[in-house]
Amino acid sequence: MRPLLDAAARDEDEHIARNGPLPWPRTPGVLIGALQEAGLTGRGGANFPTWRKLARTAVTDRPVVIANAAEGEPFSRKDKVLLQQCRHLVLDGLQLTAEAVGASRVYLYGAVVPQRKSDRYPLTCLAAPDAFTAGESSAVMAAVNGRTPLPTGESRDDMLVQNVETLARIAQIARYGPRWFRRHDTFLATVSGAVQRPGVYEVEKNVAVQRLLDLAGAGETRAVLVGGYHGTWLTPRDVITDPGAGVAIALSANESGLAKTTEIVNYLASQSTRRCGPCRFGLPALAEALAARRMDQVYRLVGLVDGRGACHHPDGTARLVRSALTAFAGEYR
Incomplete structure (x- = not known):
């Protein structure tokens, strides 16, 4: 099951032909309600309910929406792959989120893409430094405000930071509805380490660690670090209940x-x-x-x-x- 990666398109015309036009909601609050019903959570690591973040930002004055594509994790590639293959799905989700909260400004942080003619909200692209903490939400907010992108612990309701995978899911929920999403709730995982086929895989929620190892061609495995460098070590028999940043690093049986x-x-x-x-x-x-x-x-x-x-x-x-x-x-x- 690959409901996200199978939506890949080379350009906007192919994207619309494959996925349909952008479904702009006619009534304010419809998208936030759909996200609540779908149960979508953030895919950047925090696993926070997405609808809550949008609802909190929607009541602020002149909010800012930021798509976070900065992958500071050394072994994470999922966001890069997503922007390469399903860029328009990400941009759809960004535009819909901006509409839902009444954004005054919209940014893409950590990547550069051309503006689309169909977009209602102008997009500003910002580079991100190659640092582990560069994608932390308060560092992203600092960058948008013209400061050095260092984490400060600051939290602002009027600045909404969403991982690009989360935005792609928002676009799918807007098109196909919450029920469809609950049947196709997958996540992207970058699998590396002691495997024969390292890469980005799309798998179902609550997947067994062994399933990822089989997809990537792992041999005898001692443990797998799930969630990235801030994640947890699991055994092949465990189930992944919290994928964190979507990174899985396999440790072979003879490694320390x-x-x-x-x-x-x-x-x-x-x-x-x-x-x-x-x-x-x-x-x-x-x-x-x-x-x-x-x-x-x-x-x-x-x-x-x-x-x-x-x-x-x-x-x-x-x-x-x-x-x-x-x-x-x-x-x-």
Whole structure:
């Protein structure tokens, strides 16, 4: 089942021929109600109900809508693939979202596409730096406001940031309805690591980890990191209930989970914006403790950085380490 990727089109004419014209709603609030009925959640990692974000923004003055295509995750490719194959579906969702909240400005962050003649809302494209935290929502808001795209933890109801996959789903719900979506609720996953066929796969919600491994041609697998570098380690027998950023990294049977987690935490520490203590001091200390196998210190530092940062970067790192402590308990001992 590939209801999203099978909607691919080379240009706008083919897109309309395959998917139908853009279904502009005639009554305000119709799209938000449809999204609530469909149960769509964000596909950028937070998994928050999409209709709530739109409803919250719709009551603000001169709101701004931003399509977030920045993929700071080192192994994420799903948004790039989506914009390459189904760009017009994403742009449809962006235009419909702008209409639903009464947007004053519309942006695409992290990609550049040409303006379409059929668009009601002019589109401004902004580049995104190649940094892990560049796609964090408050960093996106900062970029739109002309500041350096660094996470601040700021939350503004008048600025709506939506991942591009979420926008493509909005366009499909507007065309086919909530019932159709509930029957075709899939997600895109970038599968890499110890697999023969790395790539982007579209799979059903609550899919078994083994299903992704089979699609990508994995051999004997010890564990899979699901959700990206801020995700959790799962076994092939587990079910993916929260795909996070839609990234799955397979670890072969002879690889060290401790070494891989240490490598990732070192990277995450290097991606710190150094704007608060947990990132500036806590993450490098955590990476060092992991490398030295000082487990008492690891447990202590995980508790110290979690929930105390200016953004969620330390929280995601702590979640990864806690997951590794459980998944690779024997190796840590």
